[in-house]
Amino acid sequence: MKEKIKIGISVGDINGIGLEVILKTLADHTIYDYCTPIVYGTTKIASFYRKALSLGEFSFNVISKAEQANGKRPNMINCWEEDVKIEPGVANATGGKYALLSLERAVSDLLDGQTDALVTAPINKHNIQSDNFNFPGHTEYIQHKAGAADSLMFLVSDDLRIGVVTGHVPVTEIAQHITKEAIVSKLALMKESLKKDFWVQKPKIAVLGLNPHAGDSGLIGSEEESIIVPAIQEANDKGVFAFGPYAADGFFANASHLKFDAVLAMYHDQGLIPFKYIAFHDGVNFTAGLPVVRTSPDHGTGYDIAGKNMASANSFRTALFEAVNIVKRRREMAELTANPLKITKLSKDRD
Known part of the structure; x- marks a missing residue:
């Protein structure tokens, strides 16, 4: 035994x-x-x-x-x-x-x-x-x-898994931490954790935008087009099934998270506010990677x-x-x- x-x-x-x-x-x-x-x-x-x-x-x-x-x-x-x-x-x-x-x-x-x-x-x-x-x-x-070298703050429950690119970072400093390399790294950690820790063999991951309306084609910020989209493309080239970027408000309002195995948010409150609203009584913070x-x-x-x-x-x-x-x-x-x-x-x- x-x-x-x-x-x-x-x-x-x-x-x-x-x-x-x-x-x-x-x-x-x-x-x-x-x-x-x-x-x-x-x-x-x-x-x-x-x-x-x-x-x-x-x-x-x-x-x-x-x-x-x-x-x-x-x-x-x-x-x-x-x-x-x-x-x-x-x-x-x-x-x-x-x-x-x-x-x-x-x-x-x-x-x-x-x-x-x-x-x-x-x-x-x-x-x-x-x-x-x-x-x-x-x-x-x-x-x-x-x-x-890296880790992922991964909030998990039965119905929702959310990771964040930036964790405990002041809001005024978030944008400078949003890089292609950081996003690709977090997506790789998320994929491996989903496979090893949760036994999801072919995880499908949604990626949120940084700006309102995911930048609205560059009208409300350029990070989506210059950083997040290239990061998603590179992650896919490396075998990660990542999609987006999605506007965070509509994504959760439409319950789109149910179509994915996990979600990568750009910053702490973007991910933790919906997570705690949806899974506050049985949510868990797991350090992946x-x-x-x-x-x-x-x-x-x-x-x-x-x-x-x-x-x-x-x-x-x-x-x-x-x-x-x-x-x-x-x-x-x-x-x-x-x-x-x-x-x-x-x-x-x-x-």
């Missing part, structure tokens, strides 16, 4: 809703039929939120390293010992400091192969900044630690409801199961690639 998949979990900002959605998720004992969760934080803070949620019988199996994890219980690696003042709903340096301690240990174990995937609870991108974290967010930090698997819920720290037992765990729970599924698909794909005869048999069985 194969060992269950180990899922590392970073706690995010301790004053946000991270630990609340983590505890609500792990309180469901069916989780342990599918994976072994390992939370990187401290039992002292978890106890505070356990009491706030009235989870009287819930407890962690405390371990010092991932290999000691109990497959039938929630596991905790204490990343610090000192007492910490918890202030739910307050954005302060304390929240950022301990979010980083959790993330550093969780990413280290992930890259060392001690865990099979990582699910990250939300951080505050401002208060986590330090000498050890000078990145716009999780995606860029984990890409750097993994030594990857890395040698490791990382997912997260598609919401933020939720300071306004932190500590009030109001946060929904749906997105976090979905992120955990998506991480499990992606690990399984990658393993099976690797096994099939190593044994071509199995691919032939699988194809015959499906005919």
Whole structure:
């Protein structure tokens, strides 16, 4: 019997809703039929939120390293010992400091192969900044630690998958980051992820324009004709089935996303606003293009409801199961690639 998949979990900002959605998720004992969760934080803070949620019988199996994890219980690696003042709903340096301690240990174990995937609870991108974290967010930090040349912020749900060319970039700087090379790279990452991580064998990808009405033939901007169209053509020459550019407003208004396996948006809000509207309660943020698997819920720290037992765990729970599924698909794909005869048999069985 194969060992269950180990899922590392970073706690995010301790004053946000991270630990609340983590505890609500792990309180469901069916989780342990599918994976072994390992939370990187401290039992002292978890106890505070356990009491706030009235989870009287819930407890962690405390371990010092991932290999000691109990497959039938929630596991905790204490990343610090000192007492910490918890202030739910307050954005302060304390929240950022301990979010980083959790993330550093969780990413280290992930890259060392001690865990099979990582699910990250939300951080505050401002208060986590330090000498050890000078990145716009999780995606860029984990890409750097993994030594990857590029990555793709890929928002996924049952009905919609959206990636972005530019992630956490100020609006005034977006256009300068929209290059043919960047678009071609993101399309290649998206294609490979769709095949390897989601088993879409011949993915069909829609590409959105940058300007209103996709530039309206150059009347409202030239980027479509000078950059995006050539990028789509080059991507197709390299075996990516990409189409567009499409005007973002009409594309989603007409539910055109249902005709494609994924959509590449030019910038953060162009992709995330429709995604969160369509799939807010079960959407997952997946970092594609890395040698490791990382997912997260598609919401933020939720300071306004932190500590009030109001946060929904749906997105976090979905992120955990998506991480499990992606690990399984990658393993099976690797096994099939190593044994071509199995691919032939699988194809015959499906005919």
